[in-house]
Amino acid sequence: MATEQSSVPEAYDDLLEQYGRSTYLGDANMVLSWDQEVMMPEGGTPARAKQRGAISGMQHELLVDDDVGAWLEDLDGADLPAEQAAVVREIRRQYDRKAKVPTDLVEEISEATSDAHPVWQEAKENDDWETFAPTVERLLDLKREYAEHIDPDADPYAVLFADYEPYIDLETAERVLERLRDRLVPLIDDIRETDADLYTVEGTFPEADQMALARETLETLGYDFEHGRLDTAPHPFSSGTQFDARVTTRFDESEPLDSLGSTIHEFGHATYTQGLSTDDYGTPLGEHRGLTVHESQSRLWENHVGRTEAFWEGFVPRFNEQYGTDLTSRQAYEAANQVYEDNLIRVEADELTYHLHIILRFEIERDLIAGDLDVAEVPAVWNDRMEEYLGVRPDADGEGCLQDIHWSHGSFGYFPTYSLGSVLAAQLYAAAESDIDDLAGKVRGGEFGPLHEWLTDNVHAHGQRYTTDDLIERATGEPFTADHFLEYADSKFGALYGLDR
Template identity: 40%
Template sequence: MTVDLTTFETVCQRMRQAALYTSSADALEWDERTGMPAAAGEYRADQVAELRSAAHALKTGAAYGEALATLKDQLDDEDPHGDISTTIRELHRDWCRDSRLPVDLVARLSVATVRGQQAWDAARKNDRFGDFRGALEQIITLKRDVGQRLAEGTSSSAYEALMDEYEPGASVAALTPVFADLKQRLTDLITRITDAPRQPRVELLSREYPIDAQRRFSAQIAHAVGFDFDRGRLDETSHPFCTTLGPQDCRILTRYEANWFPGGFFGTLHEAGHGMYEQGLRDDWFGLPPGSYVSLGIHESQSRLWENQVGRSLPFWKWLYPSAKSAFPDALDEVSLDELYFAVNHVRPSMIRVEADEATYNLHILIRFELEQALISGDLSVDELPMAWNEQYQRCLGIQPSNDAEGVLQDVHWSAGLFGYFPTYTLGNLAAAQLYAAAVTDMPDLEHDFSRGEFERLLHWLCERVHRHGRCYSGAELIKNATGDELSADHLMDYLESKLTPLFGL
């Protein structure tokens, strides 16, 4: 049977219209996170809810679902990874998911999360979890309702149904043993490094780095690695993120601290990695599966690869060292290349996830993975959350936050309703190491490029292996196609061991 192209174009046009509403809501939320007057928050919540409700209505119409089901039955002779098959298959999957959620629930959740992010921002600035408690409890109640509706009639838990939005097909049963193995191997490595004979001069990273100089330096580096400023921009916010507002409009955001150089620099490099993935998607399929990212784990693999495998490599710093000394002469005047390289690769348990080193970072994620499962299941109450957070940090990292701002209030995710999102960070770290190893296998002299400030070959490789495919393959299929292996922790541990063992004299 041949696909009815007239019907196909009709459903595509409907989703392009939904993308207009969604991207407009995203633009309003970008503005809310960057410069909206505080008093405008209430009306902004209503604006976003109206747009997201309109998009949801388009995505869940009965006649639209029937058209997709008919098209799906016509796919027998189509390439399963082709653009037409992918569009029909993935839109039908989205419809089956979205149609389980009534529009009033979507609207209430949109309002709650916009207000929740505003409450979180104020609570974090004032270091008072109590100011956020009520908003968080409302969001959890709504997300639990969403998860239960999505899980109904399946073998998934409410939490797994929420996680499926970010990492399709992922399950707690599959992730738990992988994460447990990774946790043990990382803990062993961190223990060895803590007792190592050599330690870096981390204090040189907390000297005075003028914020204006950081802004200029970060923008230069984002441009150098390949972020296209003709199709994007870099701004500042309280919690770094990346959002795409149209096929030629990608926004990345970071934050700077005058006495902590890695925060702004690696935050920018991280978000530029996200941005380059978005800019590598096919514009002509914007709003449709072939022009959309496949999963947040794959998205995170792109940001972490540029932040870590590239941005913390010795060849990268051989190229960047003279420019860094020129940009920050007072802070780096007597600092050698080897000292700076060692410092940016320090390993030390710390409170803030986005500022964590490569070795300890995933422990931050595993803490959140456990806590948010308990919040959604009801095994952990909102009132118990701060204490549970502190206990987990003591158990996993041997440290405890001194206040809520550096503890339970440090992440924006739960205020935005992003439950099930956190495990994708660790999946992204695993995929980043595996993809990078494959790229080096294909281009053995790749790191020589970095020492000359050339990154085009790596970006092109990633575009060909990952970006341009959109959702034509699953995340697992993309990794297997690009690397020849199933996703595992081995590549990440090999990468960390090979770099950190000689640095710390192990």
């Protein structure tokens, strides 16, 4: 039963203070994770695993403390302002899930993922799945145990997926993925049957030049270096808070567009983080809505800005100046959007085949979590499905099942959000185009402020005030839908490849 209204403000303030302390520990842990992937000496893992495990345990204990449960009970049914009600809703959701998980399991998972990072890195460099397989077995066991504590009667993969996307259910994600597969596979087949010859950028592009251009690109797009930094990592990522949102990229001296696309992608993540409310730091209103929305921001900037002809019409002079090339904007646009037959690596994939990478890993993850696939069989199943879905077969594990870092993080259930985010990116960009006069012209002229402002006003600034579906409908005027993405893909690639669609 709810308490008297006079006690509500006190319970709310106490709850917020406790949640803030838990959040600050989590953010400190995030910096330790960034350091491990970017700067930490190779031999630092044993200590780092213990450090991160201890912090994860402390963070967990703060959030599942009995007092938190009591404060939430005091606030049950209270007549709160909308923003306070949203804060309570989000903390309650986390409490209800995490209170079921023992602290020692949380610490063990954190230590295991820290231990896993160098093992994955070595296995990838040596193309040796067998080296990494015992680590995957350990993480799968831990994550199954974690899911069983939260809901022993639910599909464990659905429980894990809800950690990354709390309000779009797994059934919806599966329907979207099936729809993408059904529509994109024929489109890719049609593209491969054409005799279109899109331009390819060739040559050697030194890492120092790529870093200089990556930094300038971030500045051009509006990245705030006062609250961020650019580094390299084996697997590009972005992490941080609205006060310190960092990005990483990586370089291949024969593929300058890959590092550029990666940088723009991570910029999208970071600009979302930098756009969160500073006044609400330490509360759910100062945190991102979930990984579907987060991925929508990275994919929007990467694809709907960075892979457009309008962007290249404005940016190609700077590209040519950096590298001594003489590309036209049309050539750069074609090169940035070419659908390659040899498409082994997800982070280097074109905009269409990218989603088949997601579907492939999603299917394997589900079977692993369910116990329907043995870890030792992963390379063979991976290679068979690559051949079936993408028409290519990896020659080595490093370009196959070891290419992504996510399993070393124990991030089973993460991957569907990549495609969900791409779908949402198209929906959000269509709404922004409707609201912003001549958005393409502004992109062409390097005026990214209006798009930043639109995204901040409609997405970033709200934090977790709205559920995912409510946020989408408020921003776009319609429920979550794949229609915009599929129409965009047909139109863009149909025109590029001369298809009658």
